[in-house]
Amino acid sequence: MERAGPMSLFSRRSPRSPEYPRSPEYPQPAEYPEHPPQQYAEYPEYPEHVRPPHPSPSPRPRRSPRPRRPLEALRSLAPGRGLWPGRRADRPVSAERIAELGLLPRERQNTGRPAPAPELDRVVAAARAGDWRPGADLLAATGEEWERRTAVIGELAGAARRNDVWLQRWRSERPEDPGAAAVQATAMIDLAWEIRAGARGGRMSPEQSEGFFRILSRAGQDITRAKELDERDPSPYVADIWRGIGLNRPHQEMHRLWGSTVALDPYHLSAHRSALQYWSARWHGSRDLAFSFAERAGLAAPPGLLLSSLWLLAWWDHRPADADGRAFREREVMAAVDRLHEDASAADPGHPHLAEIRHVLAYFLVRQGRAAPALEQFRRIDGHVGAFPWTESPDPVAEYCAFRDLAINLSHAR
Structure with missing residues (x-):
């Protein structure tokens, strides 16, 4: 794929380093004990594979x-x-x-791309030309095909990373459109990780670190908004997982987020x-x-x-x-x-x-x-x-x- 954001299945991330500054939200993940297996009872309604x-x-x-x-x-x-x-x-x-x-x-x-995708090419080209409607229509047409919907959102988010004027126009004209909200949330997460991926030698500069954590923090409200506008869609939860990775979210919180994610789609590959x-x-x-x-x-x-x-x-x-x-x-x-x-x-x-x-x-x-x-x-x-x-x-x-x-x-x- 052209985009290399967090939702790419096989994207490679820079390894953790003690020299990376910690998130102000979760300063040190090692301070949080691992979630013990015997606490599976917190998730009785989920099949075994989605438990911690x-x-x-x-x-x-x-x-x-x-x-x-x-x-x-x-x-x-x-x-x-x-x-x-x-x-x-x-x-x-x-x-x-x-x-x-x-x-x-x-x-x-x-x-x-890994394969021909004329439909995606068409909506991405339209978005880059300033027309958000083809992308909005394609997202609406995905219905409850959640894996496909997440893929389309990822493509549109990749286009928005370069120029989001069309996305902001979409959000302005359709403030209650869950597709626009999901694209916005994903684009913010992608932008943050793009900053981190640009770190030389695996180290973020102070400016990169500040930008990375600032954007991830701001993305929280976009993710929450996307979840509220369509409570069935797991796509914002995928973005939230990547936000948790970047903010060093402790295990207990990831368990709770994961339980909510698989409650929507138990076998969502991107998630x-x-x-x-x-x-x-x-x-x-x-x-x-x-x-x-x-x-x-x-x-x-x-x-x-x-x-x-x-x-x-x-x-x-x-x-x-x-x-x-x-x-x-x-x-x-x-x-x-x-x-x-x-x-x-x-x-x-x-x-x-x-x-x-x-x-x-x-x-x-x-x-x-x-x-x-x-x-x-x-x-x-x-x-x-x-x-x-x-x-x-x-x-x-x-x-x-x-x-x-x-x-x-x-x-x-x-």
Whole structure:
């Protein structure tokens, strides 16, 4: 996606640092004890997977990861498989072969989105031109498709970050429109995190820190207003989760917010993805809390809702720095990829995050040496590379094409 705000499923956040100033609202999260598992009775009406997470063994200790290059990935795949760099698998695939497979050349890969989204392109273009009505109409048309609604709100919020004149006109002309309020709340949260993402070396300057916390504090009233205007919509709660991450909200308060969120939509993927960030060791939890949360959500969700992706996200965020092909091929990681593959196969083709999941599958399947299913995913997503993990690279197109070439070569080298 073009936007990289908090609601992006696979956006990467700067790790916590003791040198980051604390929020004046919640000065030091360590002062608040963890919510003990026996207090689940506070949430008797919710299914088990939405109760406060408790520690469970996670597969690997956390270390700071480093980016992997395609050739490194190949070297980790090659031993024991008869494939070595310089032999077959690492050779660029010819343009003729790419065309034979029905794939697109490098120069035709779109870096803006993970998949075609003409409807979103249309409303974002209209908003940037000053016309808020197409976006308002699209939001109204989403009805109670909450995942889709959250995605549309995120796109419009991304447009408002650059210029919000159209949004303020919308709010002025329709002060009771819950869509406008939700976009405003999300745009404020995105703006705050954009300030933090711009910190050099992972440290915010005093000016950045002041701006970050000031905007997050102001966003509270926008979030409250959005919740009041549509009490059914979980989208403002997703924004509130990210506000809580930034303001170092203690565990007890996050539990209460989470209970309210899943009461509206128990399997909202964007909400779960955001909450997983809160419970990760990077922010206010631990690897055990993150894996516990991910496992519970994945096991409880019906097929096709893509919540099985949470376990892989937890693994990715807590993987060791020296994770090579062997780490990707560990039994539990292989099983998690299988579950996600089944989940994606059962998903509604119109799910707003299905394409992003297919990009993740393509990457993991190549890393695991499973070329045929990887190539199947590449065929489904080819032409758009604006998604994790390719966007982790300075050159997403080159990264994508390198892994695609690996899948093609490996699938024809056996």
